Amino acid sequence: xxxxxxxxxxxxxxxxxxxxxxxxxxxxxxxxxxxxxxxxxxxxxxxxxxxxxxxxxxxxxxxxxxxxxxxxxxxxxxxxxxxxxxxxxxxxxxxxxxxxxxxxxxxxxxxxxxxxxxxxxxxxxxxxxxxxxxxxxxxxxxxxxxxxxxxxxxxxxxxxxxxxxxxxxxxxxxxxxxxxxxxxxxxxxxxxxxxxxxxxxxxxxxxxxxxxxxxxxxxxxxxxxxxxxxxxxxxxxxxxxxxxxxxxxxxxxxxx
Ligand code: OOG
Numbered sequence: 001x002x003x004x005x006x007x008x009x010x011x012x013x014x015x016x017x018x019x020x021x022x023x024x025x026x027x028x029x030x031x032x033x034x035x036x037x038x039x040x041x042x043x044x045x046x047x048x049x050x051x052x053x054x055x056x057x058x059x060x061x062x063x064x065x066x067x068x069x070x071x072x073x074x075x076x077x078x079x080x081x082x083x084x085x086x087x088x089x090x091x092x093x094x095x096x097x098x099x100x101x102x103x104x105x106x107x108x109x110x111x112x113x114x115x116x117x118x119x120x121x122x123x124x125x126x127x128x129x130x131x132x133x134x135x136x137x138x139x140x141x142x143x144x145x146x147x148x149x150x151x152x153x154x155x156x157x158x159x160x161x162x163x164x165x166x167x168x169x170x171x172x173x174x175x176x177x178x179x180x181x182x183x184x185x186x187x188x189x190x191x192x193x194x195x196x197x198x199x200x201x202x203x204x205x206x207x208x209x210x211x212x213x214x215x216x217x218x219x220x221x222x223x224x225x226x227x228x229x230x231x232x233x234x235x236x237x238x239x240x241x242x243x244x245x246x247x248x249x250x251x252x253x254x255x256x
Contacts, residue, residue, distance in 0.1 A: 004030055010043035013155050016141035022099050025142050027150040037150035038214050044156055045080045056223055057081035057111075058211060059136065060203050061157040063227030064195040067104070070231040073149050076197075078210045079157030081223060087137075087163045092254045093235075098139040098160055101235040101255075104228035105181040105243035107174070107193055107200045108134040108164045111222045114208065124201045128224075130167035131174065133245040135181075135253055136225055137161040138232060162225060165243070165251030175199035177246040179229040183239050189230035193245065200226040 009026055016023045026032060032040070049055060061067070061077045068074040087093055095101060112129040139160035140147060152158060174193055181189035193200050203226035208218055218224065235241065239255045 014047045022143040025151045032150040037153035040154035053082040053084045059225035060227040066231045079159045095237045101139045102232035104232040106134040107226045108132045109224040132167045133165040133248045133251045135163045135243045163253045180244040182242040188233045191230035195229045
């Protein structure tokens with residue numbers, strides 16, 4: 001570990017989120033590498049846990065080419081989800097709580113029994129109890145939504161809020177389902193679950209592997225967001241957002 005002020009960087013990022021006020025990127029300035037960035041993320045999320053939030057899941061980011069191209073970072077990243085980030089399906093978020101929120105359509109898994117660390121996930125249907133369409137609201141804490149790989153990792157992969165549609169049993173194929181993001185009833189993005197690492201089931205193996213490197217184990221009952229299938233779209237006040245995933249249905253939220 002370096003002599004970097006991990007707690008201090010986490011504090012800056014945490015305040016930026018609390019005050020909905022962007023900060024400049026930190027990685028280049030302080031020489032943050034990927035491992036240290038995950039340590040900052042840990043401290044940033046711990047700050048939330050210290051004020052009573054609960055860790056309820058994990059997300060992957062940049063699992064699709066569209067997302068990688070949009071932000072100019074081409075590595076899969078993972079972040080942590082707390083209960084306070086969850087918005088009820090059909091619920092309302094206040095855009096004033098965020099800096100420059102964007103929404104993206106996702107697939108969520110409800111985790112069942114997970115294998116021991118180091119073991120492959122094995123049968124997907126043993127590891128996943130249910131699947132659902134989801135909307136992730138991302139909000140980079142950095143000015144202009146611009147960051148490097150360590151910056152976005154430190155910022156808990158821009159995680160801000162998420163809504164999950166109805167859970168259903170895992171269908172036979174998950175690897176080529178149509179995905180739509182609609183804003184005010186108009187199609188804003190079109191994609192396929194195939195865009196998520198070729199098959200969103202692969203995202204779970206990736207998540208187990210990546211988090212395992214940092215001693216983090218996925219838990220039964222956790223939500224797992226597999227990463228966006230399309231580029232993200234800015235969320236404007238008054239917008240009505242729907243993510244539609246073929247066979248799985250719809251998740252929605254409103255922006256006040
Ligand atoms: C990074 C987080 C990306 C996804 O699903 O690809 C992400 C960002 O774009 O700000 O959550």
